[in-house]
Amino acid sequence: MFRTETLRTNLGASNQGAATSSDFAGIQSGLRANLGQTISTEFVESSPLIQGAVRRNVGVNSFANLVDVTTAGLQPGQVMFWQSPFWVPGNAIREVLTSNRTYYVRTDGSDSNSGLSDTSGGAFLTIQKAIDVVCSLDCTIYTPTIQLGDGTFTLASPIELKRFLGTNAVIKGNSSTPSNVVIQGSGDVIQGIGTKGCRWELRDFKLQSSTSSGSARALIFLSNADVDIYNLNFGAMAGGSFTSRHLNATKHSLARVMSSYTISGGANMHVLVETQALVDYRDAEPGGAVTVTLTGTPDFPAGSFWWAASKGQINCFAGGGGLSFSGTATGVRYNGYYQALILTNGGATTFPPGNVAGFLDATSVYA
Numbered sequence: 001m002f003r004t005e006t007l008r009t010n011l012g013a014s015n016q017g018a019a020t021s022s023d024f025a026g027i028q029s030g031l032r033a034n035l036g037q038t039i040s041t042e043f044v045e046s047s048p049l050i051q052g053a054v055r056r057n058v059g060v061n062s063f064a065n066l067v068d069v070t071t072a073g074l075q076p077g078q079v080m081f082w083q084s085p086f087w088v089p090g091n092a093i094r095e096v097l098t099s100n101r102t103y104y105v106r107t108d109g110s111d112s113n114s115g116l117s118d119t120s121g122g123a124f125l126t127i128q129k130a131i132d133v134v135c136s137l138d139c140t141i142y143t144p145t146i147q148l149g150d151g152t153f154t155l156a157s158p159i160e161l162k163r164f165l166g167t168n169a170v171i172k173g174n175s176s177t178p179s180n181v182v183i184q185g186s187g188d189v190i191q192g193i194g195t196k197g198c199r200w201e202l203r204d205f206k207l208q209s210s211t212s213s214g215s216a217r218a219l220i221f222l223s224n225a226d227v228d229i230y231n232l233n234f235g236a237m238a239g240g241s242f243t244s245r246h247l248n249a250t251k252h253s254l255a256r257v258m259s260s261y262t263i264s265g266g267a268n269m270h271v272l273v274e275t276q277a278l279v280d281y282r283d284a285e286p287g288g289a290v291t292v293t294l295t296g297t298p299d300f301p302a303g304s305f306w307w308a309a310s311k312g313q314i315n316c317f318a319g320g321g322g323l324s325f326s327g328t329a330t331g332v333r334y335n336g337y338y339q340a341l342i343l344t345n346g347g348a349t350t351f352p353p354g355n356v357a358g359f360l361d362a363t364s365v366y367a
Contacts, residue, residue, distance in 0.1 A: 107151035139166025161192035173205030181205040192225035208235030221253040236265025249277035269303035273312035281316035294327030304332035308340035318347025329353035336364030
């Protein structure tokens with residue numbers, strides 16, 4: 001629903017005119033205004049959302065000269081304001097959620113649909129369309145969820161996570177079989193910039209990229225992004241030398257790994273964290289068990305499984321009901337440069353997957 005309130009205004013000078021109430025779909029009470037100067041007359045407003053013509057008095061010291069102003073082209077929640085000598089559309093009023101809401105995205109959907117039903121005639125076609133709609137809402141205390149149908153979503157450009165008015169939003173696929181929902185990039189797949197303060201949850205799907213050169217990062221979080229990760233499947237990231245990564249957090253971003261997940265394909269690095277960003281495996285606390293399952297012996301040839309640099313930090317709790325690994329990988333286990341911290345809370349230097357010993361410069365710590 002929209003905000004319910006009455007807006008009354010008198011824009012005239014020395015105005016004695018009466019103002020009458022009008023019904024606005026989307027405002028649910030009246031917008032009252034008198035725009036005459038030193039006149040006594042009524043201003044009447046109606047519309048299709050505003051449902052019809054807008055009438056105003058254009059005379060001075062007059063009861064005549066009532067004219068109609070079209071409301072064609074207005075968007076839901078948008079009203080018109082007088083800016084002499086024309087009526088101009090104002091900004092759309094955000095829809096306010098009063099309960100949790102689900103938007104559906106399917107490979108046979110359409111971005112001209114409402115997104116509110118799980119059918120080809122109701123669902124969106126692209127994930128970005130659903131994100132943009134969520135970001136147009138005032139979510140208050142409620143959670144919008146973007147539910148992805150089974151299939152492969154092939155991207156022309158990276159998905160962009162944006163700020164929204166609320167605290168939590170979810171993008172989810174198939175919780176039983178995440179690999180049934182594939183997000184296929186030709187470079188970077190999902191990126192988030194400046195979302196701190198409103199958290200995106202990413203759940204239950206597979207990420208992979210088919211590019212043969214250039215940057216290919218499954219998840220790239222830049223400059224104060226805030227994301228939680230649940231039950232993902234990281235597939236092959238076929239980027240150029242040193243530029244393909246599964247999870248890249250930088251510039252004060254926070255990525256929290258909140259559940260077990262799978263690695264089914266290789267990259268130059270599994271995790272790269274840099275510039276005072278943090279990748280946190282279940283808040284680095286025991287009792288929040290996370291198992292990372294590696295299938296098919298993925299290779300991390302040009303970088304390492306974990307790479308931390310420039311005060312970047314990786315937190316986990318090795319064993320004891322914390323983080324554990326199932327399966328093997330090839331490549332360097334970890335690298336740390338420029339005051340990096342890899343905090344395993346007592347894990348051995350052989351704890352991260354790989355078959356080559358890790359490396360730290362003199363300023364970095366593995367503990």
